[in-house]
């Protein structure tokens with residue numbers, strides 16, 4: 001099936017991720033560790049010998065991430081699903097538009113994906129949605145978009 005992918009540019013902090021999962025469909029959402037009032041995205045980061053749980057800020061464009069592991073700024077990390085351990089890196093040649101590091105990918109319902117840069121401190125993110133009409137929910141005022149993800 002041919003699907004059209006749309007890159008959506010939205011104001012920062014106007015939406016948050018509610019249903020991210022790994023390639024194998026495990027939810028990454030962790031309601032026990034909220035950030036900005038929403039369930040955070042729990043993943044495992046690895047850099048060299050350092051490996052541990054990181055809770056990512058679910059608000060798009062906000063980066064109040066909680067690191068349980070000491071990873072220096074500016075290094076390129078590996079990211080894994082905490083349930084099945086699958087590597088979240090996008091295979092192939094695609095890299096960050098900004099710093100040319102590898103990218104990770106979270107899967108959203110209905111074929112959407114959220115891509116991000118694996119370099120710590122590089123905040124390049126892209127949201128790609130299929131069928132935006134269905135996924136783009138309520139628009140609250142000028143800067144508030146609630147995504148049904």
Ligand SMILES: [Zn+2]
Pocket residue numbers: 022023024025026081082083084085086
């Ligand atoms: Zn998994």
Ligand SMILES: [Zn+2]
Pocket residue numbers: 096097098099100101117118119122123124
């Ligand atoms: Zn980058």
